[in-house]
Amino acid sequence: MSKENTKIVVACIIVRMKSTRLPKKALADLCGFSMTEQLIRRLKTSKTITNIVVCTSSLVSDAILLEKAKEWGVDGYAGHPEDVLSRLIDVAKIYKADMVLRITGDNPFTDAENIDRMVVHHIDTSSEYTRTNRLPLGVTAEVMKTSMLAKLHNCMPDPNQSEYMSFFAFNPQLFHCEVLEPLASQDRPYYSLTIDYPNDLELARKIYTKLSIDSSIPSLDEVVSYLDQDRSYKSVEKNTLIKLPGDEVMKFSELIEMLDEKALEASNVNAINQ
Numbered sequence: 001m002s003k004e005n006t007k008i009v010v011a012c013i014i015v016r017m018k019s020t021r022l023p024k025k026a027l028a029d030l031c032g033f034s035m036t037e038q039l040i041r042r043l044k045t046s047k048t049i050t051n052i053v054v055c056t057s058s059l060v061s062d063a064i065l066l067e068k069a070k071e072w073g074v075d076g077y078a079g080h081p082e083d084v085l086s087r088l089i090d091v092a093k094i095y096k097a098d099m100v101l102r103i104t105g106d107n108p109f110t111d112a113e114n115i116d117r118m119v120v121h122h123i124d125t126s127s128e129y130t131r132t133n134r135l136p137l138g139v140t141a142e143v144m145k146t147s148m149l150a151k152l153h154n155c156m157p158d159p160n161q162s163e164y165m166s167f168f169a170f171n172p173q174l175f176h177c178e179v180l181e182p183l184a185s186q187d188r189p190y191y192s193l194t195i196d197y198p199n200d201l202e203l204a205r206k207i208y209t210k211l212s213i214d215s216s217i218p219s220l221d222e223v224v225s226y227l228d229q230d231r232s233y234k235s236v237e238k239n240t241l242i243k244l245p246g247d248e249v250m251k252f253s254e255l256i257e258m259l260d261e262k263a264l265e266a267s268n269v270n271a272i273n274q
Helices: 035-043 060-072 084-095 112-124 146-155 162-169 198-211 220-229 252-273
Strands: 009-014 051-057 075-079 099-104 129-132 142-145 177-180 241-244 248-251
Touching (some): 035 051, 035 060, 035 112, 035 198, 099 112, 112 129, 142 162, 146 162
Antiparallel strands (some): 099 142
16 A cells, blocks of 8 residues: 555454363463464564554453553553453554454454455445455454444444444444455365364464464464364364354354355445445
8 A cells, every 4th residue: 555545554453361162372382472462473574553452341351452462562452351352442542543453362363464455445445344255264254334333332222232343333224334355265164163162272383383483473374284284283164053143053064155145245235336
């Protein structure tokens, strides 16, 4: 992006110390760096991100993340303990952001190259919400125009249920949504690189140990290729149940199909509005 076209793009890392399945995972060691710092190192390679913010809560237990943010060379913000969207709104105002990236601290493999693709497309299409479908879980982000955030907050039945934010933001009937398809080499929707359980962290350590030479940052293509060849790796089962708003559930395969259908819907809506 040229300087005259530069927008203020704030990457908000949603992270807290609270984790029952993997206690204090935000600071867990991942090959010489904490998990959150590994994520930050990857984001710093982006060509479009202007600010990186460790976006945590105001609870005393999360204060350490603000201290660590200074060590990691990024900013920190402490907001509502449960209402994550309100944190995004606050940060967008503080930085006068044109758009924010919603990135969760569970995802130390978040890919800067895909983020840059989305941000450029987001700007070129004047999108409000931009995503990439069919990438492995835990490597992408959501791009949201600042002006949509308050409207999104109002349309969520319970803003404290931040884990369901995507279901309301990815709404082609309410917002201008753009969806990118992944590169063929990265089209692995049943692969998961998010960190929820101890075995997920062990996999991440295994990958970094094998692919990170002299503290280098392995590319997503390298990571996917490694998993393709790892016979011990098990992808997400198609019948795995995923929780939805309203205490409903659906199979993971059905979720992938639903996201693809929404992408087609967005494309059709955008064609009509052109």
